[in-house]
Amino acid sequence: MTTPAEFYDRHRELLDRAIDAAAARDYWSAYPESPSRSVYGEQAAPAGKQAFQALLGREFPIEVPGARTTVSSELSPYGIELDVRYPQGDPAALIAAARAATPQWRALEPQERAGVAAEILQRLNARIYELAHAVQHTCGQAFVMAFQAGGAHAQDRGLEAVAVALAETTRIPATASGSKPQRGGDPLRLEKTSTAVGRGVALVIGCNTFPTWNSYPGLFASLVTGNPVIVKPHPGAVLPLAITVQIARDVLTEAGLDPNLVTLAVEQRGEGIAATLATHPEVRIIDFTGSSEFGSWLEANARQAVVYTEKAGLNTVIVDSTDDYKGLLRNLAFSLSLYSGQMCTTPQNIFLPGTGIATDLGPKSPAEFGADLGAALDKLLGDPQRAAGTLGEIVNDGVRARIAEAGDLPGVLRSALPMVIRAAPSDEKTFTREWFGPISFLITTTSTAHSLELFRDTVRQHGALTALVHSTSPEVLADAREAALDAGVHLSENLTGGVFVNQTAAFSDLHGTGANPAATASLSDAAFVTGRFFTLQSRRHTS
């Protein structure tokens, strides 16, 4: 038994550092992203692999309220047999268990809740290899990417949410006292107590491609602000979140708390348990990552809850000019290829003027740019091993169907993955659809001003999570920044090196803005946590 206060003491320094980093927004990371032996030790890799393999073909060891059957719904994109069976809870029992666990959680100080959360994150980090295998074999990410995005970066995003939640729940001091001067009398002295109280049962709905990275912010933000959390994974990517919930429950139990503060809610594919849970009157907070269709449905129908969604959009690149043409191509080729374009941040629409672009290697027409981008992709992916490490595998049939559909479009410049398709502004109906997967459009405009206009209009209407501009002109960059503010999207400028538009770093880059239809929240600013709790005061006279 370790009390929540002891967990806080154990992690206090880390939490203080994380709060500072989240405020400063310079670069900081708590969990090393390198799967190197020199970082995690000699035994970590084989032990993690063994732990992962020991989970396969069995019932996953976790208690779930109301469970009477088990469910097995995962298929590895790498083709290995998973056959992990998870106890399937009953929605009413899950919610009742969450509510029953709430009072003792509310009674803790925010610091104590953050201490428990930090301990959960530390244990997730200790099992990072096991988690990486679980992510790889449910999402189709190459191992190193699964280790980084699904392991260290997800844990950093989780800690960022803990830090922001702790900062916001302690912003109004727990106790305050003050005197109001009275004309012709003694001052009125009052003592005030402020308590951050969670909104209610929280539901986190995971996605197929980034089950941990996209779920940890909501999970930890809701938890630290005083709410019990029901974690509902995508049927295709249960294992990484099952391990997560298992660890959370272990820590809660060790802290003398009810483990049902964090529960797992699985389903057979197509059962629709997410909709059932999301519209339950006692579910008051929802975090969702996934399709625009279900995200918009949640926003419209889960009216009893605050709903944080990350959906999809038209990630855009505006190419105007560059002083590092090769760097531009190399950088963009990697962004299009990474995880076969199955990131919510992968560029889809690349705008460039029909008159071509100025580069350090001379002017380039759209046709030349298309050919050069194709060559850069070929070069990046020419080595089969590097290609496998970059592309990973296609995650599901939905992506495969879109790839097939895109292959039938006119203007295919590159039919291998990632596909590149030539388009004109008149093809707006095509390129304003979201083509989640390794499918991008090279769209020829009349000018960079026209590109920016299309960028602004399409993103305002359809949303985007990322935008990238390449220009050597300070005026064009200034215009692009204004257009990005209008469109409500974060902007990267002239990325030609080791930073990629589809990657954001916790404690430094926000992810999503809330300002366009692609997302209603930003990971993780204050707005992402302040809706999850209320501050209740009591006051009394003191002498």
Added chain:
Amino acid sequence: MTTPAEFYDRHRELLDRAIDAAAARDYWSAYPESPSRSVYGEQAAPAGKQAFQALLGREFPIEVPGARTTVSSELSPYGIELDVRYPQGDPAALIAAARAATPQWRALEPQERAGVAAEILQRLNARIYELAHAVQHTCGQAFVMAFQAGGAHAQDRGLEAVAVALAETTRIPATASGSKPQRGGDPLRLEKTSTAVGRGVALVIGCNTFPTWNSYPGLFASLVTGNPVIVKPHPGAVLPLAITVQIARDVLTEAGLDPNLVTLAVEQRGEGIAATLATHPEVRIIDFTGSSEFGSWLEANARQAVVYTEKAGLNTVIVDSTDDYKGLLRNLAFSLSLYSGQMCTTPQNIFLPGTGIATDLGPKSPAEFGADLGAALDKLLGDPQRAAGTLGEIVNDGVRARIAEAGDLPGVLRSALPMVIRAAPSDEKTFTREWFGPISFLITTTSTAHSLELFRDTVRQHGALTALVHSTSPEVLADAREAALDAGVHLSENLTGGVFVNQTAAFSDLHGTGANPAATASLSDAAFVTGRFFTLQSRRHTS
């Protein structure tokens, strides 16, 4: 011409102090609440009265986009002839003007916007007497109360919102730079810019009873977070907000900004312009104070906007025991009487056990308590001048109708205003209605535990803005605090002196919680402002 930066420099010290005070939550006030000559000077009172009188019987001097006619809709509860005519704008023109004014407002630093807001507040304070007369003669508040609640306290609440908005829009630094270490290479150096961008056109819908106090938080929070604001007063209380908008427009013009960042939207009674504006796709933020019916309608129908409502509820007093019976009665009598109970914070339901309460003057049965409360009210209101200064006037026919209806109820203990009516738990259907006005119920329960149970259940279901407990027992106080956390309402304990349950102080007490149906927001915590803007980043390499 004074630039926004110059206004910020002028008010920087005040703003820094206000940010500190809003964080510390001890007692602080920027605007003196005493209408004394020694505070505001010899000439302020007569000059303010003259300025007010000069407004009567004329067209109010203000420009309104799209105005072609004027509207006069106010009746003084004190019976004087007002006949102020206001230009009536067109909803589409108001919204178009607001949007056109936005880009230059977005381009300012948050500090510059806060500087402009602080200047507006300073000029409101300089016209506090004029505003007090305007509040008195539209709301029916006695002059001193109008001066305090409608003048100084409203200005303090406005400044509090400015402070919280400035703190939140600058929480993520405008620029940050950081290096990410690279294994076997130079670190990746990035520079990042963060910009707080307003959500869009904001609408503030004022109420009849506290047009300034309840409107200033939303008005200033939206403005400082980068949004243009359309102010739509209640038809019965236009003048205080017309003066406010006039001052805001003067300051904006002097700062070289488009005055249409703040506009006035009046209507003939019953025209429904609030609903038209509130459901316009370009209106993205709504602040509303008023009836539960229209507030709930807004929450359900203004889906394109974030909606902050303050509606109505069942403000509750739980009487268990006291060591200052006379103080309890005096304090409660004043709370029931102030502004004839026409505060959203006036106690409605008073629970006490049928077995009576222990006091320093011996045990008191419910019948004795009722008689003693009546006597305390008679004593407070026995002197006609003091009665007039406390009660003010009935604001409108709605309150008059409820008073008439309450008079026909069984169990009327005191038929003079404020009315006190005896009730039992079986009368729940009656006392769980909201009786806004000078109508309270004395409800006999089986025990204090029963009182707390009723408190918890009725407030969870119907909402409340205030709660008060009287007890000498630490256990009962602890139970009451838990019940208040369950009910989601702020709690006052054992108020027997000069602090009243129906008054909250800016920079110290929050008003409303969001945690029960009476309100979706709290004046003014971080959650009240973080939904009004987005933080957009751009990033680029630095060498």
